Amino acid sequence: MKKIKTIILAFWNYIFNDWLMGLPFHSIRYFLLRQRLNKVGQGNFFRMYTEIRNPRKIYIGNWNSFNQRILLDGRGGKLIIGDYVDIGQETNIWTLEHDPNSDNHATKGGDVVIEDYVWIASRVTILPGVKIGKGAVIATGSIVTKDIPPMTIAAGVPAKIIGKRKSKLKYNPSKKYWFR
Incomplete structure (x- = not known):
């Protein structure tokens, strides 16, 4: 019985992520996500x-923009995203990873917290246990392995502070487009 339940859940996740989240109607995707996420x-x-x-460990605030092909992972801990966050396409946010020092390829996890007005550019990877402070900017292609302080600009592999942000943070990145 447990194996059948696992297969059904896997099939439902496939339908949800690969079919329903590919529908070109934002209102349907938004409705489905409101039902599924915490x-x-x-x-x-x-x-x-x-x-x-693992949608039940994902918490999303208000007025955020999630571009195409983003992965939101709640398997290893909570994923908490504040308000007015802009996340570029092909970004992966992980709460679970494999432990490279494990003989059995075990996993380890941690919460990820992304505070208000964070701007995450395209193709960024954020690893478990990271907090990104209010107003921080993460440059394209960066891999975030440690906390990023508020109002800083971080870039690289691994991401390091390269500057300070001077914005007054008065924008709303959530724009709605037809058929995207």
């Missing part, structure tokens, strides 16, 4: 093909 605030925009892993 918390989804108002005014968020999710572009097509957002992939969700």
Whole structure:
């Protein structure tokens, strides 16, 4: 019975992530995500093909923009995203990873917290146990392995502080587009 339940859950996740999240109608995707995630605030925009892993540990604030092909992982801990966050396409946010020092390829996890007004550019990878402070910017292609302080600009592999942000943080990145 447990094996059948596992197969059904895997099939449902496949249908949800690969089919339903690929529908070109934002209102349907938004409705489905509000049913599935632990918390989804108002005014968020999710572009097509957002992939969700363990939705019950994912908490999303208000007025965020999630571009195409983002992975949101809640398997190893909570994923908490504040308000007015802009996440570029092909970004992966992980709460679970394999332990490279484990003889058995064991996993280890940790919460990821992304505070308000964070701007994450395209193709960024955020690893478990990381907190990104309010107003921080993460440059394209960066891998975030440690906490990033508020109002800083980080870049690289691994991401390091390369500057300070001077914005007054008065923008709303959540724009809605037809058929995206």
